[in-house]
Amino acid sequence: MILLSNIIQRMREIGLDAEGSDRYKDDLDMIPAINSAIEWLVGIIAPRIGVDKFVEERLSDLHMTKVWQTNQFSRIAFDSDNEGFDIWTVTGVFPKPTVYVSLGAKTELPGKYRAEIMPYLNKNYENHPIVGTSFVNGGQLKPHMSTFRPELVLTRARFAATKITHEQITEAENNPFVPGYKHNEAVITYGYTPSMDYSGERINKLAEGQYVNPKEIQITPSSPKTLVAVSFIRHPETIPKNADTATYDVPFPASMMNLIVQKSLNYIAIKQGDNTTIFNVSIQEVLQQLQ
Amino acid sequence: MAKYREIVYDLLKDLKQTYDDSSIVEYSVLWWVSMVANKFLKQHLDNEQGRTGQMPGRFLTVFPETKLLTSSFSHKRKYIQLPGVLLDMDYDRSIAYITYNVQDELIPGFTQVKFSMITPAHAHLLQASHETPTPTNPYGYVVADQIFTLGLEAVDVPEVEMGLYLAIDPRKVNDMDAECPLPEHLVSQMKYEIINLGRFVMSVPADKVNDGNDTIQVAPPKQITNEQ
Numbered sequence: 001m002i003l004l005s006n007i008i009q010r011m012r013e014i015g016l017d018a019e020g021s022d023r024y025k026d027d028l029d030m031i032p033a034i035n036s037a038i039e040w041l042v043g044i045i046a047p048r049i050g051v052d053k054f055v056e057e058r059l060s061d062l063h064m065t066k067v068w069q070t071n072q073f074s075r076i077a078f079d080s081d082n083e084g085f086d087i088w089t090v091t092g093v094f095p096k097p098t099v100y101v102s103l104g105a106k107t108e109l110p111g112k113y114r115a116e117i118m119p120y121l122n123k124n125y126e127n128h129p130i131v132g133t134s135f136v137n138g139g140q141l142k143p144h145m146s147t148f149r150p151e152l153v154l155t156r157a158r159f160a161a162t163k164i165t166h167e168q169i170t171e172a173e174n175n176p177f178v179p180g181y182k183h184n185e186a187v188i189t190y191g192y193t194p195s196m197d198y199s200g201e202r203i204n205k206l207a208e209g210q211y212v213n214p215k216e217i218q219i220t221p222s223s224p225k226t227l228v229a230v231s232f233i234r235h236p237e238t239i240p241k242n243a244d245t246a247t248y249d250v251p252f253p254a255s256m257m258n259l260i261v262q263k264s265l266n267y268i269a270i271k272q273g274d275n276t277t278i279f280n281v282s283i284q285e286v287l288q289q290l291q
Numbered sequence: 292m293a294k295y296r297e298i299v300y301d302l303l304k305d306l307k308q309t310y311d312d313s314s315i316v317e318y319s320v321l322w323w324v325s326m327v328a329n330k331f332l333k334q335h336l337d338n339e340q341g342r343t344g345q346m347p348g349r350f351l352t353v354f355p356e357t358k359l360l361t362s363s364f365s366h367k368r369k370y371i372q373l374p375g376v377l378l379d380m381d382y383d384r385s386i387a388y389i390t391y392n393v394q395d396e397l398i399p400g401f402t403q404v405k406f407s408m409i410t411p412a413h414a415h416l417l418q419a420s421h422e423t424p425t426p427t428n429p430y431g432y433v434v435a436d437q438i439f440t441l442g443l444e445a446v447d448v449p450e451v452e453m454g455l456y457l458a459i460d461p462r463k464v465n466d467m468d469a470e471c472p473l474p475e476h477l478v479s480q481m482k483y484e485i486i487n488l489g490r491f492v493m494s495v496p497a498d499k500v501n502d503g504n505d506t507i508q509v510a511p512p513k514q515i516t517n518e519q
Contacts, residue, residue: 162314177319184465189316 001061001249002257007034007264008245010257015265027241029268034250037263038236041252042088061251062088065231067099067152069130072143074222076230077213078195082136083148085234087215092231093192094157095223096127103151110138117151124155127227144211154229161190161219169193169220182221193218292470293478298324299467302482306489315489318461323485324471325459331477333378336456340384346456350472351387354453359391359440369448371431371438375457383408387454389431389438406431406440406451414441 008030012019024030045059064085068076080086101120103109109117116131133140134147141147162179164172172180172191180191199212219228236251252260266283299320306315332350339347354374362368377385389406404427409417411432417424424430424442431438459472473481 177316177322178314179316181316181318183318183462186465186467187318187321187461189318 002252002254002260003246004031004034004239004243004248004250005245007250007257007261010261011265011268014261016268024268026245029271030264031239031241031243033264033267033271034260035238036267037260038239038250038252040263041256041260042236046089058253058256059233061253062233062236063091063231064234065092065154065229067097067149067154067227067229069147069149070219070223070226070228071141071146072224073218074220074224074226075198075213075216075218076146076228077216079136079148083150086237087230088233088235090163090192090194090217090230090232093161093163093190093217093219094154094229094231095159095161095190095219095226097154097158097227097229098124098126098156099128099149099152099227099229100124100155101129101151102153109135109151112138126158130225130227144213146213146216149227152227157229159188159190161192164191164193164220166193166196169218172220180220188221190223191220193220292473292475294468295321295324295464295471296467298471298478298481302485302489305486309490320485321461321464323488324481325461325464327481327484327488328471328473329378329458331481332456332458332473333380335474335477336378336380336384346384346387348387350456351454352457354455356450357453358450359443359448362439369440369443371440371451371453373433373436373438373455374453375455375463376436376460377433378456378458380456383433385456386431386433386438387456389451389453391429391448391451393427404429408432409441411439417441 008026011030011033012021012024016024066083070076078087101117101123103117103121110133112133113131113135116133117129120129131141131147131149134145135150136147164179168178169180169191172178175181176183178191179189182188195215195217197214198216198218199214200210217230219226234251239248239250250260299317302320302324303315303317306320307313336346336350339345352375357371357374359369359371362370371389379385386408389408390403393404406429409430409432411434414430414432417430422428426442426446426448429440429442431440457472471478
């Protein structure tokens with residue numbers, strides 16, 4: 001993590017020569033430029049994820065493993081609004097994991113949901129406990145509803161699913177030599193597809209129980225109501241304009257600080273006008289670091 | 292003996308070292324293992340019997356309580372559903388024995404009665420008094436994955452014991468930690484043969500790969516001239 005105030009201070013000192021000056025405002029100049037630099041970084045790093053081990057190590061502050069419960073159709077829907085993070089890219093899927101049930105991280109769970117998990121607290125289970133209610137509002141889970149399991153922590157995974165295409169998931173129904181075909185419980189290779197919108201069409205307004213999940217991955221062979229641990233890189237959040245710069249952490253490793261500083265300076269230079277010295281200097285710095 | 296887990300993952304690791312992006316799944320390797328191991332197992336059993344006159348008990352699978360069923364068609368014949376795939380050996384040598392305990396007041400309890408194996412074509416030739424099928428002299432013949440019995444029509448025999456030489460059926464390997472029924476000295480041979488098989492599969496010559504290009508020679512367009 002890099003402290004936001006460190007980035008801003010470095011920009012003022014190194015690139016802008018504006019220490020102690022009010023020429024550049026945090027909320028109007030600095031934070032928008034840093035946000036743009038982060039988005040730019042996401043854009044250039046994305047194609048290298050999974051190809052270059054070094055890239056994933058650099059993103060370790062954004063790398064997480066969480067547990068979901070599949071719906072009746074062996075799918076998991078990601079819901080950034082309620083989960084509190086936005087998935088940038090999935091790096092691993094582990095069906096039927098061993099999990100530790102803990103309320104340490106999130107205690108403000110709905111009563112019904114909480115009642116379902118309390119008997120299992122502080123113990124390890126394989127692919128258990130399965131709940132019938134949503135962690136968001138404690139409502140009954142409909143057949144198309146998967147649910148995030150905030151209280152579960154992955155402790156051990158026996159199976160790793162292979163990423164397959166949407167065509168291969170159908171092929172795996174019949175072909176025993178592709179990942180996703182189930183022979184028996186001992187010889188089983190799981191597969192998962194990249195996220196897809198399988199939703200039915202919205203008609204006027206959303207009807208009760210209508211299948212609408214904009215972003216779902218599917219696990220094969222069919223694993224309804226099953227726990228699945230998903231490793232992923234989360235999308236770095238946009239820094240709020242009113243963020244407390246002294247405490248806000250930018251989720252990139254310290255080794256990338258100079259790159260973020262230089263690219264942020266580059267965006268400030270664009271704002272200042274074409275072809276200022278700082279524009280040319282910062283873009284050269286960025287290009288050098290990317291080599 | 293080696294476990295399936297050791298054999299399969301050893302081969303998978305070796306094949307992936309050379310072809311790390313190949314999409315070989317565990318079942319592919321298990322399938323190759325069954326193909327090669329069944330061949331070696333049959334050869335080994337044949338050789339053993341050729342040398343010693345006996346089949347080794349080491350690779351025998353015993354099913355102590357197999358239900359004797361009654362067919363709903365085919366004259367309500369009694370039959371046994373085979374619990375696996377028999378190694379294909381002549382004279383039904385893959386069936387080491389089938390026995391049952393006679394529960395009869397006239398003979399000592401728990402007397403083991405052994406079935407004699409016969410072919411369906413020869414079953415009707417059992418006419419002589421000493422070979423007529425009876426509860427104490429039963430016969431069996433193999434039809435696909437069943438063994439039909441002769442001589443038990445009038446008695447109630449709930450279950451039999453069988454000793455069988457079974458082939459490895461990869462679909463029924465439900466425990467990767469089970470021992471692969473192959474002598475240790477043949478494991479290296481099996482590995483060699485499977486790696487060769489895998490290498491052949493993955494080293495298809497480039498000219499055999501379908502690159503989507505049309506290789507048909509197109510005739511050059513004929514020029515229209517004033518001649519002729």
